[in-house]
Amino acid sequence: MNAIVALCHFCELHGPRTLFCTEVLHSPLPQGAGSGDVPGQNEPAEEEEGGIQMSSRIRSHSPAEGASADSSSPGPKKSDMCEGCRSLAGGHPGYVSHDKETSIKYVSHQHPNHPQLFSIVRQACVRSLSCEVCPGREGPIFFGDEQHGFVFSHTFFIKDSLARGFQRWYSIITIMMDRIYLINSWPFLLGKIRGIIDELQGKALKVFEAEQFGCPQRAQRMNTAFTPFLHQRNGNAARSLTSLTNDENLWACLHTSFAWLLKACGSRLTEKLLEGAPTEDTLVQMEKLADLKEESEGWDGSEEEEKPSSQPDVVEGQELSKSSPETSLMPDCNSWNVAHRRLSVFRSLRHMRQVLGASAFRMLAWHVLMGNQVIWKAQDMDLVQSAFDVLRTMLPIGCVRVIPYSDQYEEAYRCNFLGLSPHVQIPPHILASEFAVLVEVRAATRSSLYPTLFDDEQSLNKYEFVVTSGSPVAADRVGPTILNKIEAALTNQNLSVDVVDQCLVCLKEEWMNKVKVLFKFTKVDSRPKEDTQKLLSILGAAEEDNVKLLKFWMTGLSKTYKSHLMSTVRSPTSSESRN
């Protein structure tokens, strides 16, 4: 809690004085802010073996310097202090408690070292003990303003057989800048501070009674009625709270108690704040990472336990390694980004569309979205890789299975993106299939193939791209809705690449949401076909291509999501549940 708790005393010789004061020091940055997910952080919180390190600004106010600069410290001069005005002996460094879990430090001194805080506390102390009026003199008050902070103060008496009226006046104050927080905490603070006061008073009462028993002051004072203040001038006038309570560890105890109070008050209310579910892409990515980890652990420990589908997994690992650099299973993948930037690569979907031409691109994209096998035949591995990197952005991550470059044809169930070297033979039924598309990258016959577009792209000029498929998409075919939207976005040069990216994210999530409903409907609840048809039209996906697309994308749903849907208790048939 952003507060200062202080014990104040109205000294009969010196007036209101701050005796003891506990401050809270938070780490300069919020926890978790320094963790990896926040790249924008100026610098991570310095976590050290001994706990947190305060930033230099805070440190400069830390007691280390404050105490050394004792003479210049804003506190009252020694000569102005008597026993009663003092808590810790001169030169005492104060107390500190670390709360490791929260990186919060609680420090106690007689006065805050920060000059501004010193006056804040001083002002609050003065107001608490000599300005504000509390009926009965003992009790809680709240007061304050924006400039001096807000104060919850509780005044009380401590028995003292030697004091005038046999008691001394104290207050415990809590200072905050957040007045609403402070006022909200009133009932809590009142309870706790009252408790502390009760115990202090109890201790003092015992001492008082013991002293009275030994040497009844009242009688003595009666006898010395004509020199009423004599004993006060004798040095008894100001007794420390330690002696009044006969508790030599009082200050340590108060430090612990105040720190505890601050901690308890700060955590009195907590929020449960929900955040959104992760997107399907995030989930799938996490799953793949987890699989990968498991696998690599398995490899570490035991003999290579061969899984039949290991190859695609590895491939996925490679893909992941790009999105999450820490798993650098395939370093060449990373270096590729840097080193070959200027080489012949596709930089974006829009770029690819420009290179291939609108109709070829449309055909290619159509096959990609439908989950048909996309085969690139090229000499240049990097080119193929970049093509796949660009094309895959159209699909949910879960739908992407890439074999970036292979010396033999791989079946469609293993990969929907396949890179092949030019000499590899592709089975004829594949070439004739409507479920595959082939992109052949050849050396350009005429270097002036795309003369105007690519002045800066010398590298791609040397290639010619031939897109073929067993059943070319009819030009008048409407195609899946998402394809049309993607094309529209790519066409519009007003939209920056970032906008297009966001647009793709939106479209994908939108369609994944439809996929989810379809999955629930058909796979989990096994609803009849007529219903499914209705559902598809509700989803605005009744057209053939859209249905195909949804079915393919369903394979990309995360395991987490699917198992959740499967495992949730099937709700009773709706007719029962709804009346």
Add this chain to the structure above:
Amino acid sequence: MCGGTPKTANGTGGQIERARNNSSVPLGNNLSCTQLDERIRKSLRDESVSCANKVTRLLQNSWSSSEFDLNEIRLIVYQDCERRGRQVLFDSKAVRKIDEAVVQKMAEEASIKTSARNCQASNGNNISSHSPSISCMQNMKEQIPKYQYTRPASDVNMLGEMMFGSVAMSYKGSTLKIHYIRSPPQLMISKVFSARVGSFSGSNNNLQDSFEYINQDPSLGKLSSNQNGLGTCRSGSNLAHSTPVDMPSRGQNEDRDSGIARSASLSSLLVTPFPSPSSSSSSSSSYQRRWLRSQTTSLENGIIPRWSTEEMFSMADESCSSNPAMVRRKKIAISIIFSLPEKEEAQRNFQDFFFSHFPLFESHMNKLKYAIEKAMISCRKIAESSQRVQVYISRVMDALGEFRVTIWNLYSVPRIAEPVWLNMMSSTLEKNQLCQRFLKEFTFLIEQINKNQFFAALLTAVLTYHLAWVPTVMPVDHPPIKAFSEKRTSQSVNMLAKSHPYNPLWAQLGDLYGAIGSPVRLTRTVIVGKRKELVQRLLYVLTYFIRCSELQENQLTWSEKAGEGEQVLNGSKITTALEKGEVEESDYVVVTVKNEPALVPPILPPKNDGSKNNSTAEWVCEPESTQAVPVSSKEKSETIGKDSQTSETSVDCLTSNFCKGAADGRKRTVTDTGIISYHSEESSKLEDVMDVKKSKNQNERKVEKQFSSRSSALPCPERSGHRSSHLEKVTFQIGSSASPESDLETHRREMEENLNTLIKNPEVIHCASSSTNLTVDASQKQEDGCEAAFTPISKHNVCYAQIPPCEEKESILNQHMESKGAEVNLINSISSELLLPTNNIETVKLTNMKENRTLCSGNLENCSSDCVEAHSAVKQDSPKVCAKDVPYGDSGRKTSFRVEGDIPRNESSDSALGASDEEGDCCIPDEVHHNISKRLEEFAEVELPLPRSNTISSQCVKNFGRSLLGGYCHTYIPDLVLHGINNDEKLKQYLLADLFHAMHHPVLDEPIAEAVCIIADTDKWNVQVATSQRKMMDGVKLGKDVLVSSQVSSLLQSILQLYKLNVPADFCIMHLEDRLQEMYLKSKMLSEYLRGHTRVHVKELGIVLGIESNDLPLLAAIASTHSPYVAQILL
């Protein structure tokens, strides 16, 4: 809700009558009885009956208002003027209403016919107030004195002292104070303002005199006795002396006594940018808001004045130029005093309400202040003095009446019992049912009332302005893999709350009002309609979309808890009792928590021992202080010697010993254990606080003997014996012993300390001690079974050694269960300590511990002697373990958590705070000494560990989420985030002023740009948005019509269709959330688009991005929560 006239006793001006009484509109649930208490009681009953079958059950309120008496809200206005001293300008207690009949008569005498009729119409014994409809006659009525101002109450001087303080403050801004007055119980909230006094001329001055006239003229008291009020007033005015108001200023610096001048550094701080936390997408806006709040209210680097609140009390027309020289010389205090009910429960209820809802109270107080200002200024124009007073008094009384009614409304308004979002969040059990119910209502509305797009418009508006739903759909980037894809509690916000505590109540309020966008807008929603049921359905459904966080209340305790399955927690005794409900028919459970001691005993480093008698030197750390530990026995030096050995060896010793102990437990006799522990306890029990030292040697000798004779087989027995005595001393010192409580209490404490000596883990004490009675019995029984002389005091023995002869007793089993918590904890502490010295043996020991624990718990069930032995073994080992050197560092403590995590309890034990007790108990190795002295050179503070903490969490019901979502109310209430009303009459009357007020005195304690109210009228089928920024369009319309977003309507349609297709409710809701997430993603796209554009090409948005122009306001608002720049472009 009962519309109404709260009890307006014939006495002191309880005038709260308002225009609504003139309206003939049938009020829902209207109850005719005028007695407040009875009415509320009845309405409670009625409410529960009438709403039982309804879709929307309305909770009457979270706060029982039955004890709350409107007339007990008192207003005092005070003036503190240099020249004239303090004067009461108003005290509602001194105002008495003149009998209506008299007024009537006078009115007739004045032959104001219309007025007379209306007066009669305005019912009962209330005085009517300002209302446009009757304003014409108001003027007439103002001519007639309705109030009589008697002498201010006797306590008014004291109250003045409290308001102003005994010493003048020079601060120019307003000062806020809250006092609690014990008897009679009252809560006083006061604000002191500097007065802005205009430069007056001529007759204006008379205001001042009028006030004085109020205060001083005793003849005024006779006014009412004299039936001819007018006449008296006239004569009274003659008595009033007229004096010039203000003397020239005496200079400006006169009273700068206690102010702190703003230093230059301060303004530089203002410029210093805060380290901006994560801008990562997930829940960034919520997070950001909270982080900023915690930073701007931080005290660490000095204070940062957040906004200049040079709030003044204006005593002159704005047309009058204020005279700065005069400003600071006059202060006005406005104070509101709530009389608290005598009954403790009711009093606590109101206090809870007051303190948790303080921002709202303050806001209304500001409104009241404004009305008082107005009253003062306007009455000034009246030349005739007595009339001036009358106008002034009645105006202020009107404002006070309004304040009273508002507070009462706020307190007692019907609330939505089951806000959907909050309930879905908190209760997992009935989630499916909740979903079904919600969806049923939701689809009903889509089907029935969306023909004209009404519902879509309403939902568009709600989603556009109550923006707190956005963070709840922002996808998280890094979910833990195992977690399901549903929403989770935001971890980053949780972390923030721990490391930088902020005020969750405040955060919740901002969420509810949707004040998380940029620019900040504060939004409320009102549903208007005569069809109560329909309105209630709408309200219910909207509680799903108007979102906020759920609050949890945590009670932090530092002492250990007792066992499970019982109600003794952490030294706090929780008693539950079933009590007959007073108001409701049903019973309710009263839970009382008796708190642990408020003074937390510190865990001191042992070096303090040396300087025991010198309190000021406790921090001095000298080598000899360790030596000076007041134990002179041989073992001591041996121990120290051992301590200085390498930690490995001792660890080995301990580990093996420990294992051995566990294994050998069977062989060992329990009595043995008992005695060892017991002796030290007994001796310490006998000791006086001051005598600890003296008897120590004796004690130790005894222990030594014990060890040598009985347990010589133990490798480190001396140490355990020595340790306990040493410990005992340390804990004694701390001083909790000098407790002021009764003998019983002291006794209890002594026992605790004794226990402490043994376990060295002070936290264990409380749980153990809390089961005193039971254990005493048991231990008594034990005395027969065991040779050891058990006394009731040796609770610790009971916990561990009681079991052996217990084959028969069920009660003992129970008891054992009770103490299980403690034992487990002991084990944990051992394990953590074991783990401390070196890391490499961690795992081994952990498994040891685990084995041990499973052994224990397994055996618990049949209470076999194995179990006991295991425990005794643990116990016996513990002192030894404790005696182990424990380095200051905390490395390895994490491990101890893990062990502790196994305890089936809702606890968060923060190792860092706890576990460190050993620091106080153990001899510090040289290395550490070295560190300390090194640190001392640097003036580092003495480190004191905080005790380990446990948290008991419970749902916090009394928060804004539960109180500001209103039901169908009898009248328009400005504070509620959501509520329904019968007609918009009141709304039209007050809305604009309320919006302005909300903007100028934001309850959020931070500047807001705009206050907005969404008004959905189910009678006229329109949805409008009224704002503080635009003037009302015309007489008919309250605000601007809402554009229906096609995103929203398509969302509604598909949910409806899915529902009709019998897709399960919970899945429909998942889909709904997915669709909301889509909107968020679209807003991301929009913000990305806008980044590069200064102009929006709507066509582009439509074709390419699927964003239609009617979606733009919604998406832009969503975008403003994550990309503030969007607002600058679009708005």
